[in-house]
Amino acid sequence: MTEQTFPQRMLMHAERQPRHCAIREKEYGIWQALTWAELARLVEHFACGLHQAGLRRGEHLVVIGANRPRLYAAMLAAQSLGAVAVPLYQDAASAEYVFPINNADIRFAVVEDQEQVDKLLEVRAQCPQLAAIYYDDPRGLRNYDAPGLQPLAKLIVDGAALAAREPTRFADEVAAGSPDDVAAMFFTSGTTGQPKGVVHSHRSLLDRALAGAEFDRLTDREEVLAYMPPAWVGQSMFSYAQWLACGYVVNCPESAATVSIDMKEIGPTYYFAPPRIFEGLLTSVMIRMEDAGALKRRMFHAFMSLARRVGPRLRDGQPVALTDRIAYGLGNVLVYGPLRNNLGLSRVRVAYTAGEAIGPDLFTFYRAIGVNLKQLYGSTETAVFVCMQPDNQVKPDTVGVPCRDVQIRVTDTGEILVRSPGLLREYYRNPDATREVKTDDGWYRTGDAGFLDAQGHLKIIDRAKDVGRMAGGAMFAPKYIENKLKFFPYIKEAVAVGDGREMVCAMVNIDFEAVGNWAERRNLPYAGYTDLARKPQVLELVRDCVEKVNADLAADERLYASQIERFLVLHKELDADDGELTRTNKVRRGYVAEKYQVLVDALYGGRTEQYIETQVKFEDGRSGMVSATLPIVQARTFPPVKAAA
Incomplete structure (x- = not known):
């Protein structure tokens, strides 16, 4: 099956199951579906339009936007012509598009809406070869008059006319494709330095997509929700490569704000999300439980204690006492089942997380409530699987x-x-x-x-x-420590420092929603993130989380020396627009340590507080300054716990 290209796979599904749904999009609250036959026709018209516009075999086509059927069709259309699809992050700043567009000599761009058009027009002077920009959503673009700018709808109409005149054009182009042709290029998130274009063939992507499908016995009846950026290779593999490998249904939510609602409506059977999404779901659960009545809270915590003890064992088919099975069954009716349904995970047969390490406690929580959450390992360079x-x-x-x-x-x-x-x-x-x-x-x-x-x-x-050694020779693994901290719903991000040092210190981002909710229930007023992060009560809340992590680390014979002795809560959230995170929300640890060197020095210098002033970028593109005097907090550490003989 790897002796095919993606467009050849699409045509195969269109022939075998022409009336089956291929992809859905929610628009104005209503799900709109395209069958495989309809998708194939759309791609044919799209490809003919691009051919007529001048896109040729071996060229690159940039695609920028959220998951949208016509953007998926754009990638298939480019690949049908032997061109290479290059998805870019839709939330990137305009300047971030300059390098990939110039690096790949891109002449043609397909974008979702006005926001992406504005960004490309802004950098067009730096990318003189960018000749044509096609947009899907015309809202706000009526009075735009830029050379080469036109709606996708017109391109598709023009392509339909060419297809009518030359009925074999599309089929001939698709047949000329080879599995060893380059299919796509994904730019790395660039945790250090300039991003790099990772080149993949149809064969490399389809082979890994099929390997993953075989491993979990995926069928054409799976339902997938595509809500992460298509430029992220994980989303591209699950909702594009495996979609075309298996022929299942991909669902595109209306917007980022409606994902949780759309997920409950669709009830995906195959689900994929990075740890940050699972952390966010758990945080929302914990916030709701804090708002619940005392009886409901007691019931939740009692059944969750049982679930953590026996849920993973039941999930893995291991022996469990009859009384625990009965109690877990009752918990499934009262707590776990409603919880899975509320999270939109009630129909999930297989769920995966990848992209970065997930905290063991967070991972166990989902398996404990009956979600078949598993981990996979891979990267952009290995086609994920x-x-x-x-x-x-x-x-x-x-x-x-x-x-x-x-x-x-x-x-x-x-x-x-x-x-x-x-x-x-x-x-x-x-x-x-x-x-x-x-x-x-x-x-x-x-x-x-x-x-x-x-x-x-x-x-x-x-x-x-990143794996280092403490001054005393003990191993220091910062990501492991950070993931333990992020299990707590009140901590959104953390950066641990300790390589070559005599102790470990940490810089923490609170979760503004979770801690804000916690503060409001206690009638604790605050005037935004910076003010909330400095409240003594919030610092005590974070200290409690840090000390629980330290207690866990004390029981780890390799990492007991990595307990966090001092920490501070940052005055701003780490942000990709400020260069502190990648577009896949991974911390650029080296950059953060350098940017906040004054805070690192204060943590290790024995200071009790430190003033800092930081430049930030606002959503509207303006720049500003955020300043604060940050308290530095001492945390309790614990003697190492010897393992039982």
């Missing part, structure tokens, strides 16, 4: 076993190497970077540190470059 967790072999501290045709090797330094049919072809126009990650004998250097346990499951410790 490297390791997956088999049913009934799910461990919170591993990412599973290698899936089909994957080999894993761990170097003497602990770095994980991967050999797989899903490896990138190259970094576009960057041979030096390609040589850094690909060995002559076909291994990919992941940059992650880890090991294979006795059962063959891969365990990731941290990024190899």
